[in-house]
Amino acid sequence: MITTDRMAAVDANAAALGVPRKQLMESSGNAVAREVRALADPGASVDLLCGRGNNGGDAFVAARFLSAYDVTVRLLGRPESIRTEIARENWAALERAEIPTETVADAADLALDGPDVIVDAMLGSGVTGALREPERTAARLANESDAAVVAVDVPSGIDADTGEPAGSGSGEPTGSDAGSAVRVEADRVVTFHDEKPGLAALDAEVTVADIGIPAAAERFTGPGDLLGLARDPDSHKGENGEVLVIGGGPYTGAPSLSARSALRTGADLVRVACPETVAGTVQGYSADLIVRGLPGDRVGPAHVDRALELAAGNDAVVLGPGLGDGESASEFVREFLSRYDGRAVVDADALRVVPEVDTGAELICTPHQGELVEMGGETADDPDERAALVRSFADEIGHTLLVKGAVDVASDGDAVRLNRTGNPGMTVGGTGDVLAGAVGALAAVTDPFRAAAVGAYVNGLAGDAAAEEMGYGLVATDLPDRLPEAMRDE
Numbered sequence: 027m028i029t030t031d032r033m034a035a036v037d038a039n040a041a042a043l044g045v046p047r048k049q050l051m052e053s054s055g056n057a058v059a060r061e062v063r064a065l066a067d068p069g070a071s072v073d074l075l076c077g078r079g080n081n082g083g084d085a086f087v088a089a090r091f092l093s094a095y096d097v098t099v100r101l102l103g104r105p106e107s108i109r110t111e112i113a114r115e116n117w118a119a120l121e122r123a124e125i126p127t128e129t130v131a132d133a134a135d136l137a138l139d140g141p142d143v144i145v146d147a148m149l150g151s152g153v154t155g156a157l158r159e160p161e162r163t164a165a166r167l168a169n170e171s172d173a174a175v176v177a178v179d180v181p182s183g184i185d186a187d188t189g190e191p192a193g194s195g196s197g198e199p200t201g202s203d204a205g206s207a208v209r210v211e212a213d214r215v216v217t218f219h220d221e222k223p224g225l226a227a228l229d230a231e232v233t234v235a236d237i238g239i240p241a242a243a244e245r246f247t248g249p250g251d252l253l254g255l256a257r258d259p260d261s262h263k264g265e266n267g268e269v270l271v272i273g274g275g276p277y278t279g280a281p282s283l284s285a286r287s288a289l290r291t292g293a294d295l296v297r298v299a300c301p302e303t304v305a306g307t308v309q310g311y312s313a314d315l316i317v318r319g320l321p322g323d324r325v326g327p328a329h330v331d332r333a334l335e336l337a338a339g340n341d342a343v344v345l346g347p348g349l350g351d352g353e354s355a356s357e358f359v360r361e362f363l364s365r366y367d368g369r370a371v372v373d374a375d376a377l378r379v380v381p382e383v384d385t386g387a388e389l390i391c392t393p394h395q396g397e398l399v400e401m402g403g404e405t406a407d408d409p410d411e412r413a414a415l416v417r418s419f420a421d422e423i424g425h426t427l428l429v430k431g432a433v434d435v436a437s438d439g440d441a442v443r444l445n446r447t448g449n450p451g452m453t454v455g456g457t458g459d460v461l462a463g464a465v466g467a468l469a470a471v472t473d474p475f476r477a478a479a480v481g482a483y484v485n486g487l488a489g490d491a492a493a494e495e496m497g498y499g500l501v502a503t504d505l506p507d508r509l510p511e512a513m514r515d516e
């Protein structure tokens with residue numbers, strides 16, 4: 027089962043692995059043609075109703091695989107309105123191959139001459155809102171015809187994630203008479219790569235076609251995992267996340283690295299709660315940080331109320347960098363987590379307490395393999411075995427785990443995602459603090475599992491960029507300023 031958002035990410039990851047979208051379109055179109063051949067004998071008439079996006083593009087390809095049939099490709103719009111290069115190229119190939127095509131500018135011009143099969147390739151995952159003209163009239167004509175209707179990817183007008191008519195639920199009028207949202211009632215659906223959540227509810231026969239997307243496109247993080255995280259152009263200060271780092275004491279660099287990394291990953295405001303004896307040093311690292319001193323030279327149980335008060339004003343907490351492993355720090359972590367119910371990244375010395383604390387918080391624990399074992403988890407050399415062990419331990423503790431290594435493993439106890447970015451130069455001290463800050467900024471704007479996977483991905487990219495310039499002599503402070511480039515999703 028895959029959602030449309032995740033499908034778009036996997037599609038982009040496939041392209042990054044070297045399987046371009048045009049190749050996927052070719053496979054999709056071929057799968058649609060196979061379905062038509064299973065439905066109708068050679069010589070049957072096939073009308074392909076095509077939209078201006080890649081859903082239509084799939085049918086332009088399918089028409090090429092149906093040379094034994096009497097096909098007519100009907101584009102609902104002008105050829106120059108075809109949205110993507112790969113669809114335009116496939117349309118041009120039809121015209122050069124003299125495969126019968128027709129362009130329909132106005133719904134009134136659309137007349138189906140009783141085809142045996144209709145291929146519904148008007149809209150797929152790109153539908154937004156209730157069907158507009160000419161798709162609306164075309165859908166009605168398809169539903170009124172006696173033809174067998176084969177929908178490409180998802181029946182036009184249906185939201186693939188919900189199975190509901192697109193646009194319903196948004197409160198907008200869905201049809202001339204209320205509630206009569208127009209959508210294609212397909213006999214068959216050929217969907218790509220994996221089942222879509224909304225298709226099971228339809229009374230159509232669904233075929234899931236493998237279109238050659240490698241499993242690695244889902245298993246490993248890639249550029250597609252960044253899609254949709256880009257900043258909303260008209261957002262205001264604070265809407266892109268506010269993060270509180272709780273750390274420092276024996277160390278001052280760690281909380282500063284985490285805080286700077288959170289800012290560079292996109293957080294609008296980052297505060298650092300640290301012992302007041304080191305507050306000046308932490309503030310000295312960067313004017314961009316808002317430092318809140320806690321009395322004394324170590325974070326301890328006496329600071330829990332203040333820390334909870336500060337945490338309440340933030341979207342995510344990063345707990346642990348530079349706290350030290352003293353008893354007072356452990357007492358603080360135990361007490362804080364037992365009362366905190368927000369979202370927190372737990373790293374370094376704070377990790378060992380997690381399995382013994384009953385917390386209402388959503389945690390993202392970022393141990394390396396040694397810390398994982400200290401927490402009670404297990405590790406293995408074989409990547410698949412290691413992934414399975416991380417997944418079951420995440421399920422056992424009820425939190426998201428990001429286990430760092432040459433290949434990082436992220437899991438929320440259900441899904442697992444591996445990250446291959448990064449390099450051995452990143453074994454230098456402090457890169458874990460940078461990672462914790464990046465995950466904290468992401469946890470402020472997306473779900474914990476995605477924050478963990480994407481955090482590992484961009485931290486590794488930043489480390490690779492640093493190694494590009496300075497080899498394995500890179501240091502942790504080289505990473506934060508390379509995170510913005512790593513976060514760009516184009």
Ligand SMILES: NC(=O)C1=CN([C@@H]2O[C@H](COP(=O)(O)OP(=O)(O)OC[C@H]3O[C@@H](n4cnc5c(N)ncnc54)[C@H](O)[C@@H]3O)[C@@H](O)[C@H]2O)[C@H](O)CC1
Nearest residue numbers: 037051079080081149150151152153154155156157158179
């Ligand atoms: N993701 C993959 O791995 C693959 C996907 N393929 C196919 O691509 C479509 C999605 O294509 P996309 O271009 O994103 O959008 P659509 O073609 O579905 O539709 C966009 C198109 O439709 C117009 N439009 C949007 N909403 C409406 C509406 N309510 N009424 C009328 N018109 C509407 C919009 O203006 C655009 O022109 C996916 O479903 C697959 O079929 C790949 O080819 C295979 C791999």
Ligand SMILES: [K+]
Nearest residue numbers: 146149178182
């Ligand atoms: K469709």
